Amino acid sequence: MPFDLDLHPYLKxxxxxxxxxxxxxxSLLHGAYDSNWLKEYELFYNKQTKSNPYxxxxxxxxxxxxxxxxxxxxxxPVTDGSELSETYLVPPKNLCAANDVYIKCLDEFDAYxxxxxxxxxxxxxxxxxxxxxxxxxxxLKILEKRAMVERSLSIPEIxxxxxxxxxxxxxGLLFKQAARILRMGRASSFYVINVESPRLTDMQMLMxxxxxxxxxxxxxxxxxxxxxxxxxxxxxxxxxxxTIGHTMEENRTNGFVFHDESLLPYVTMKNDKLLKAWHIPxxxxxxxxxxxxxxxxxxxxxxxxxxxxQQFEKILSVFQEKGVTSEKVENLVIRPFxxxxxxxxxETRNLSLLRALKEAQFPSHVWAFxxxxxxxxxxxxxxxxxxxxxxxxxxTDLRFFFFMDxxxxxxxxxxxxxxxxxEGAKKRKII
Amino acid sequence: xxxxxxxxQIVAPVGDVPRADDDLRKRVEKLPKxxxxxxxxxxxxxxxxxSIKKFREQEQTKKSGKLTVRC
Numbered sequence: 113m114p115f116d117l118d119l120h121p122y123l124k125x126x127x128x129x130x131x132x133x134x135x136x137x138x139s140l141l142h143g144a145y146d147s148n149w150l151k152e153y154e155l156f157y158n159k160q161t162k163s164n165p166y167x168x169x170x171x172x173x174x175x176x177x178x179x180x181x182x183x184x185x186x187x188x189p190v191t192d193g194s195e196l197s198e199t200y201l202v203p204p205k206n207l208c209a210a211n212d213v214y215i216k217c218l219d220e221f222d223a224y225x226x227x228x229x230x231x232x233x234x235x236x237x238x239x240x241x242x243x244x245x246x247x248x249x250x251x252l253k254i255l256e257k258r259a260m261v262e263r264s265l266s267i268p269e270i271x272x273x274x275x276x277x278x279x280x281x282x283x284g285l286l287f288k289q290a291a292r293i294l295r296m297g298r299a300s301s302f303y304v305i306n307v308e309s310p311r312l313t314d315m316q317m318l319m320x321x322x323x324x325x326x327x328x329x330x331x332x333x334x335x336x337x338x339x340x341x342x343x344x345x346x347x348x349x350x351x352x353x354x355t356i357g358h359t360m361e362e363n364r365t366n367g368f369v370f371h372d373e374s375l376l377p378y379v380t381m382k383n384d385k386l387l388k389a390w391h392i393p394x395x396x397x398x399x400x401x402x403x404x405x406x407x408x409x410x411x412x413x414x415x416x417x418x419x420x421x422q423q424f425e426k427i428l429s430v431f432q433e434k435g436v437t438s439e440k441v442e443n444l445v446i447r448p449f450x451x452x453x454x455x456x457x458x459e460t461r462n463l464s465l466l467r468a469l470k471e472a473q474f475p476s477h478v479w480a481f482x483x484x485x486x487x488x489x490x491x492x493x494x495x496x497x498x499x500x501x502x503x504x505x506x507x508t509d510l511r512f513f514f515f516m517d518x519x520x521x522x523x524x525x526x527x528x529x530x531x532x533x534x535e536g537a538k539k540r541k542i543i
Numbered sequence: 544x545x546x547x548x549x550x551x552q553i554v555a556p557v558g559d560v561p562r563a564d565d566d567l568r569k570r571v572e573k574l575p576k577x578x579x580x581x582x583x584x585x586x587x588x589x590x591x592x593x594s595i596k597k598f599r600e601q602e603q604t605k606k607s608g609k610l611t612v613r614c
Contacts, residue, residue: 451608
C-alpha cells in the first residue's frame with residue numbers, strides 16, 4: 113500500500129519543519145504493535161468500525177545516498193487529530209554539539225526491535241490526555257531508560273492515575289497532579305514556581321532549568337502558546353513543553369531544546385523568547401510572570417538545585433573573606449550536575465586531592481558544580497578551576513571544595529569538622 | 544563526569560548567578576567575625592534542613608498552579 117504523506121498532515125509538518133526534509137521514508141510496516149495505541153484502542157477506538165488494534169510503523173532514513181536510519185514514527189489508524197503515537201526519531205542533524213546544541217536527554221532506545229538514539233516523542237489523543245499527559249509520557253520513557261521509575265505508562269494510564277478515569281475529555285492537569293504521577297512511578301520530583309519565597313528571578317529560573325537539563329533530566333514547563341513562535345497564533349492557552357537540552361553561544365547557555373507534544377519535536381527557543389512565553393496566560397498583562405517547572409529526580413534526592421547552589425555561593429564568599437581562596441564566584445562559570453556519587457570521576461594525579469576524595473566517600477547522589485574560568489577556552493581542560501560537591505540526599509554532612517590553582521581541598525565529612533589539605537601537606541588540618 | 548582531555552566540556556550558566564537567600568546570609572552574618580569554618584559549615588547545615596522542609600511545604604501549598612495545562 114503506498115504511503116501518501118499528504119494524508120498525514122501531522123507527520124508531514126514534522127518532516128517539513130523539524131527536519132526540513134533531510135529524512136525520507138525508508139519502509140513501512142502495517143499492523144505494527146504500539147503499547148500506547150493498544151490501550152487507547154481497548155478503551156475507546158474498538159467501538160469504531162474503521163479502527164484496528166495496530167498502527168503503521170513509518171521508518172525513516174537520512175536523505176543522502178546510503179543515509180543512516182533515522183528511527184520511526186507510529187501512525188494511529190484513527191485519531192481525533194494527533195496522529196503520532198509512539199515516535200522514536202533521531203534529532204535533526206543541525207542540532208548537534210558542533211553547532212553548540214546539546215540534547216542532554218538523548219539515549220539509545222531499543223523500541224519495538226529498532227535501536228534509535230533519540231528522545232521519545234508522542235502526541236496525545238484528547239480523549240485520553242492533553243499536552244501535559246504527553247509530557248509526562250516523554251519524561252517517564254526517559255526515566256525508565258535510566259531505571260529511575262519502575263515502568264513507563266501509557267497516556268490513558270497516566271490520566272487514570274491523575275483522575276481515576278482513563279478519559280480526559282480535553283481536560284488538562286495541574287502541575288501538582290503531574291508531580292504526583294511522577295512520585296507514583298517511584299521517582300521523586302521538584303515542583304519549582306517563582307511566586308513564593310524564595311522569589312526566583314528570571315535568571316534564577318533559567319539557571320534552575322539549566323541545572324536539571326544539564327543533569328540529563330527532562331523538565332516540564334508551562335508556557336503560553338501565543339508566545340511560542342512555531343505556533344503562529346494569537347490565541348492564548350496554557351501549554352506544557354518538555355525541556356530536553358540547551359543551546360550555547362560564546363560559553364553561555366543562550367537557549368533550550370524542547371519537545372512540543374502538540375506540534376513538533378526538537379524545537380529550540382532562545383532565552384528571551386522563552387522568558388516571554390514561560391508564564392500562565394492571563395487576560396491582562398501580568399506585572400510579574402508566574403513560572404512553573406517540574407522535574408523528576410531519583411527518589412533519594414531531597415536537595416533542590418537552588419539550595420545546593422546557595423550554600424555553595426555563601427561558603428565561597430566566606431572563603432574569600434577569610435582568605436581561604438582567591439576564587440571569586442563572579443569570575444567563574446559553573447557547570448552543575450546532579451549525579452550518582454559513583455559516576456563522579458575526577459582524573460587527577462594530585463595526591464592531596466586523591467587522599468581527600470578517598471576520605472570523602474561520595475554518597476549515592478551528589479550535586480557537583482564544576483567551576484571554570486569565565487573566559488575559558490572550551491577545549492582547554494586547564495580552564496577548570498575547581499569543583500564543589502554536596503550530598504544531594506542530605507543524609508551525610510559531605511561538602512567538598514577543591515581549587516585547582518591552589519591545589520587545595522576543603523571538605524567536611526562529619527558534622528563540626530572541616531578539613532583542609534594542601535598539595536604536599538602530610539596531614540590534613542582542621543579549620 | 545570527567546576532567547579528562549576528551550570528555551571535558553564547558554557549559555556555562557545562563558546569566559547572573561543567583562544570590563544566596565536572605566535567611567542563609569543572615570545566619571552566616573550573625574556568626575562572630577573570628578568564627579572558624581566548622582561553625583560556618585554547621586550554620587549552613589542547619590539552614591539546609593530548614594530550606595528543604597520549607598521547599599517541600601511550599602510545594603504542597605502553592606496556590607498559583609490553579610490553571611490546568613490543556614493545549
